[in-house]
Amino acid sequence: MATETAPPPSATSATSATSPSEPPPTTTSSSTTTMNTPSTSTSSSSQSSYIRTTTQNYISRAADVLGPDRVHVRGKSVVRSGVRIHGDYGAVISIGRYCHLDEGVVLAPTVVDLEVADDDDRAETTTTTTTTTTKIETLPPTFSNVPNHATSTSKRRRDLFLADLSPPKTSPSQKALPLSVGSHTLISKRTVVRSLSIGSYVRIGSDCVLHPRSIVKDCCVIEDGTVIPPEMVVPPFSRVRGAPGRVVGCLPECVAGEMAERRVEDFVAFVAALATEEEDEKEKERS
Numbered sequence: 530m531a532t533e534t535a536p537p538p539s540a541t542s543a544t545s546a547t548s549p550s551e552p553p554p555t556t557t558s559s560s561t562t563t564m565n566t567p568s569t570s571t572s573s574s575s576q577s578s579y580i581r582t583t584t585q586n587y588i589s590r591a592a593d594v595l596g597p598d599r600v601h602v603r604g605k606s607v608v609r610s611g612v613r614i615h616g617d618y619g620a621v622i623s624i625g626r627y628c629h630l631d632e633g634v635v636l637a638p639t640v641v642d643l644e645v646a647d648d649d650d651r652a653e654t655t656t657t658t659t660t661t662t663t664k665i666e667t668l669p670p671t672f673s674n675v676p677n678h679a680t681s682t683s684k685r686r687r688d689l690f691l692a693d694l695s696p697p698k699t700s701p702s703q704k705a706l707p708l709s710v711g712s713h714t715l716i717s718k719r720t721v722v723r724s725l726s727i728g729s730y731v732r733i734g735s736d737c738v739l740h741p742r743s744i745v746k747d748c749c750v751i752e753d754g755t756v757i758p759p760e761m762v763v764p765p766f767s768r769v770r771g772a773p774g775r776v777v778g779c780l781p782e783c784v785a786g787e788m789a790e791r792r793v794e795d796f797v798a799f800v801a802a803l804a805t806e807e808e809d810e811k812e813k814e815r816s
Contacts, residue, residue, distance in 0.1 A: 563597070563598060563600070563601055577590075577803070577807055578590055578591070578610075579803060582602070584602070584603065584604035584605070585604055585605045586602045586604060586605065586606050586607075586608070587606075587607045587608070587799065587800070587803070588608045589608055589609050589610040589611075589612065590610075591610035591611060592608045592609065592610060592611065592612040592613070592614075593612070593613045593614070594608075594613075594614045594616065595613070595614065595615050595616055595617040596615065596616030596617035596618070596619075597616060598616065599616035599617075599619070599620065599621050599622060600614050600616040600621075600622050600624075601621060601622070601623045601624065602623075602624045602628075603623075603624065603625050603626045603712070604626050605626050605627050605796055606624055606625070606626065606627060606628040606629065606630075606796075607628075607629045607630065607795075607796065607799055608630045609629075609630060609631050609632045609634070610632055611632045611633040611634075612630045612631075612632070612633070612634045612635070612636075613634075613635045613636070613637075614630075614635075614636045615635075615636065615637035615638065618637065618638045618640065618705035619705045620638040620704075620705035620706055620707045620708065621707045621708075622636055622638065622707070622708045622709075622710075623707070623708075623709045623710065624709075624710045625710060625711045625712030625713070625714065625729060626712040626713070627712055627713045627789070627792040627793055627795075627796055628710055628711075628712065628713070628714045628715070628716075628792070629714075629715045629716070629792065629795055629796075629799075630716050631715070631716060631717045631718045631720075631735075632718050632719070633718050633719040633720075634716050634717075634718070634719070634720050634721075634722070635720075635721045635722065636708060636710070636722050637708075637721075637722070637723050638705040638706055638707065638708045638723065639705070639706045639708070639723055639724070639725060639741035639742050640703055640704070640705050640706075640741070641703070641704060641706065641741075641742075642702055642703060642704075643701070643702050643703060643704045644702070706725060706742075707725075708722070708723075708724065708725065708726065709725075709726045709727070710722075710726075710727045711726075711727060711728045711729030711730070711731065711747065712729045712730075713729055713730050713788050713789045713792040713793075714727060714728070714729060714730065714731040714732070714733075714792070715731070715732045715733065715788075715792065715795075716733045717732075717733060717734050717735040717737075717753070718735040718736070719735055719736050720733055720734070720735060720736065720737040720738070720739070721737070721738050721739065722739045723739060723740060723741045723743075724739045724740075724741070724742070724743045724744060724745060724757070725742055725743065725744050726744050726745070727739075727745045728745055728746045728747035728748070728749065728765070729747050729748075729785075730747055730748045730749075730784060730785040730788040730789060731745055731747065731748070731749050731750075731751070731788075732749075732750050732751070732788065733745075733751040734750075734751055734752050734753035734754065734755065735753045735754070736753060736754050737751055737753070737754065737755045737756070737757070738755075738756045738757070739751075739757040740756070740757055740758055740759040740760075740761075741759055742759055742760045743757045743758070743759060743760060743761045743762070743763075744761075744762045744763065745757070745763045746762070746763055746764055746765040746767075747765050747785070748765050748766045748780060748784050748785050748788070749763050749764075749765065749766070749767045749768070749769065749780070750767075750768045750769070750780060750784075751763070751769045751774070752768070752769065752770040754772065755769055755770055755771060755772065755774045756771075756772035756773055756774055757769070757773075757774045758773045758774065761773075761774065763776070764776070766779055766780045766781075766782070766784065767779065767780070768780060
């Protein structure tokens with residue numbers, strides 16, 4: 530498996546993280562942070578580029594969290610610059626512990642006709658298999674406000690798919706479905722997620738597109754540039770590649786422990802590098 534360690538905020542400060550142990554916990558008011566008040570607790574420097582919440586989430590000041598009252602983060606997760614999280618669609622977006630959203634990642638919920646959503650609810654309660662037609666929201670063919678330096682085919686696919694994400698027009702016939710991301714999950718640069726759920730212990734590569742109503746189960750690796758088509762369900766312990774994405778291999782059972790350890794190490798390294806960066810800034814101010 531390829532190395533999954535996310536880069537620290539500064540290359541010069543990356544060497545400051547030498548211990549894999551967690552940083553000392555802080556007192557928290559709850560186990561989940563709602564992003565409507567992200568600055569409840571700030572990091573040590575008033576000029577820090579990150580906001581630290583009471584549950585030790587680190588949110589970049591250059592990230593765009595829309596509808597923050599509907600964005601819930603459990604703790605010790607990192608949201609990098611250029612990330613856009615669309616809680617403004619009206620559905621809850623929940624993110625687990627030790628998650629890392631890299632630069633330019635976009636999270637947005639699936640939008641369906643209300644009749645289709647009601648049909649799905651009835652099918653779950655009656656355990657009856659039915660076939661329904663989903664009308665997925667269409668987006669304009671431009672994409673701005675999110676960093677994008679890729680020049681590959683995956684970039685063009687993503688631009689055509691995503692474009693300029695804005696909340697759908699208010700309509701009584703449409704409904705946004707909740708989006709959940711499990712714990713110890715890495716979503717790499719410029720990836721767009723419009724799935725129903727992403728499991729725990731998952732690594733999603735750069736420049737991927739996950740279409741509406743797709744589901745990624747626990748312990749999966751989605752390789753760079755992969756396109757997950759609408760309504761695809763990725764089984765646990767799968768390696769997925771291609772456009773459209775296909776299961777190309779299986780992962781060992783130990784992958785959950787390995788990914789959990791790496792995400793904790795990533796978090797510790799990030800916090801240490803950020804602290805060093807802030808201390809350097811203070812030294813410059815004093816001198």
